[in-house]
Amino acid sequence: xxxxxxxxxxLLWLADPxxxxxxxxxxxxxxxxxxxxxxxxxRRDRLDGARIPVGLRGTTRAQRHAAWLPDxxxxxxxxxxxxxxxxRWRDHPRRRELPALAALARVAPLLDDAxxxxxxxxxxxxxxxxxxxxxxxxxxxxxxxxATVPLATGTERAxxxxxxxxxxxxxxQVSTPFGAFALRERARTxxxxxxxxxxxxxxxxxxxHPLICGTP
Numbered sequence: 001x002x003x004x005x006x007x008x009x010x011l012l013w014l015a016d017p018x019x020x021x022x023x024x025x026x027x028x029x030x031x032x033x034x035x036x037x038x039x040x041x042x043r044r045d046r047l048d049g050a051r052i053p054v055g056l057r058g059t060t061r062a063q064r065h066a067a068w069l070p071d072x073x074x075x076x077x078x079x080x081x082x083x084x085x086x087x088r089w090r091d092h093p094r095r096r097e098l099p100a101l102a103a104l105a106r107v108a109p110l111l112d113d114a115x116x117x118x119x120x121x122x123x124x125x126x127x128x129x130x131x132x133x134x135x136x137x138x139x140x141x142x143x144x145x146x147a148t149v150p151l152a153t154g155t156e157r158a159x160x161x162x163x164x165x166x167x168x169x170x171x172x173q174v175s176t177p178f179g180a181f182a183l184r185e186r187a188r189t190x191x192x193x194x195x196x197x198x199x200x201x202x203x204x205x206x207x208x209h210p211l212i213c214g215t216p
Contacts, residue, residue, distance in 0.1 A: 080119020
């Protein structure tokens with residue numbers, strides 16, 4: 001797996017956690033034992049040769065750290081779409097205690113009905129993919145919709161309706177060939193959005209058009 005085939009939000013497991021820890025200045029919570037269990041998440045940044053921009057996460061929101069990973073260190077990859085297809089929230093032991101998983105169970109069939117390429121990211125994705133419980137009662141539900149061409153108006157409206165379909169805050173990022181934007185922002189503005197790109201955030205009237213307009 002090379003750096004160019006990986007996408008933001010993909011989860012990566014390390015081939016040699018000890019070597020990675022020895023080559024990087026890591027926070028105290030990112031122990032070798034933790035790195036042997038917990039995946040890293042691909043973050044959006046410029047590619048640097050064979051190095052992958054990654055983020056480390058612990059069990060709390062304060063435990064976050066950015067780093068670069070040689071592509072030779074990738075032992076396993078789980079994508080947001082794979083997490084959605086595996087549907088492990090259905091038999092998660094705390095599915096009735098965690099509102100984010102209950103919300104996911106409710107909206108998953110609706111996302112399938114919308115016939116979009118969707119996946120699970122954030123704390124829910126991390127928890128379902130790794131088996132490490134990083135969710136709490138107040139956790140949001142983060143989803144990713146990948147759309148190589150503009151979403152049909154009806155599809156976009158159907159997705160926007162899901163944002164407030166449950167008591168849990170649902171955030172849907174829409175990934176285009178040029179970056180990703182928040183569906184909630186697009187529903188509010190009717191078009192213009194902040195597009196997250198590998199070169200930084202920019203304002204765009206059309207997230208599917210290569211000519212990006214303006215700066216934030």
